[in-house]
Amino acid sequence: MLVIFFSPKAYDLQKDIAGYKMLVKSFRIPNKKTLFALGSVAVLAIAGICAGLGTSADAKAANGQPTNDLVIVLDAGHGGMDGGGTTADGVPEKGINLNILLNLRDLLRVAGYQVEVTRDIDTSIHDKGIEGIANQKSSDMDNRLALFNKYDNAICISIHQNLFTDPKYSGAQMFYSDQVEGSQELAKILQETFVENIQPENTREIKLSGKELFLCYFSENPTVMVECGFLSNPDEAAKLQTEEYQKEIAFSIFSAINEYSSL
Numbered sequence: 588m589l590v591i592f593f594s595p596k597a598y599d600l601q602k603d604i605a606g607y608k609m610l611v612k613s614f615r616i617p618n619k620k621t622l623f624a625l626g627s628v629a630v631l632a633i634a635g636i637c638a639g640l641g642t643s644a645d646a647k648a649a650n651g652q653p654t655n656d657l658v659i660v661l662d663a664g665h666g667g668m669d670g671g672g673t674t675a676d677g678v679p680e681k682g683i684n685l686n687i688l689l690n691l692r693d694l695l696r697v698a699g700y701q702v703e704v705t706r707d708i709d710t711s712i713h714d715k716g717i718e719g720i721a722n723q724k725s726s727d728m729d730n731r732l733a734l735f736n737k738y739d740n741a742i743c744i745s746i747h748q749n750l751f752t753d754p755k756y757s758g759a760q761m762f763y764s765d766q767v768e769g770s771q772e773l774a775k776i777l778q779e780t781f782v783e784n785i786q787p788e789n790t791r792e793i794k795l796s797g798k799e800l801f802l803c804y805f806s807e808n809p810t811v812m813v814e815c816g817f818l819s820n821p822d823e824a825a826k827l828q829t830e831e832y833q834k835e836i837a838f839s840i841f842s843a844i845n846e847y848s849s850l
């Protein structure tokens with residue numbers, strides 16, 4: 588069985604900026620807002636590299652960019668003892684979610700966003716001292732929700748992979764709740780951006796969820812659960828494990844966040 592371990596320390600931002608530039612070249616530009624975003628990323632990335640800076644805060648300072656009070660909260664689903672869904676080969680969802688999150692986090696930071704993440708390693712984030720898997724899972728979800736609701740002006744994205752009994756189904760789908768204004772619009776933009784950028788065959792529609800999607804329902808900020816694709820589809824599962832496709836997904840989510848935040 589393939590074991591995936593993602594270390595944030597091993598993540599090479601500078602290498603990835605070059606990677607994003609290559610990626611940008613291969614993308615269709617859907618609208619002016621995205622074009623502006625790409626320009627901002629390129630300018631910030633070049634400034635960051637030239638100044639030998641490693642953090643987005645430094646990159647922002649180098650460019651005299653004001654700090655926006657909007658916070659992007661990113662959640663990589665599952666982690667630690669909870670692997671989430673698995674491919675037919677037994678590869679767990681948790682590592683794919685995390686790798687997409689790390690790509691997205693760095694892209695957003697380079698573009699000047701303030702970003703918070705629920706986890707940046709393979710771990711559950713339950714409180715110390717909690718015993719029993721069910722209690723740990725409950726504490727873990729409470730702590731994720733606490734971060735979603737920590738800021739008054741946030742956009743929250745929870746990254747997951749889908750599963751179904753029939754392996755023929757594929758494609759990303761966005762889930763949202765009607766408890767907070769903005770979640771539906773964010774879901775719509777995310778769905779459209781996935782179709783425009785990487786999944787032209789995808790005809791799925793955004794899906795309204797209830798309390799069963801805990802984070803979506805109880806979040807007090809616009810929140811979308813992004814199901815990036817189906818691990819139960821062998822072709823899509825293979826793609827979802829590649830670095831290149833994970834970067835494409837991260838870029839699509841980034842583009843959608845940028846479009847939503849500029850409305």
Ligand SMILES: [Zn+2]
Nearest residue numbers: 664671747748
């Ligand atoms: Zn999941």
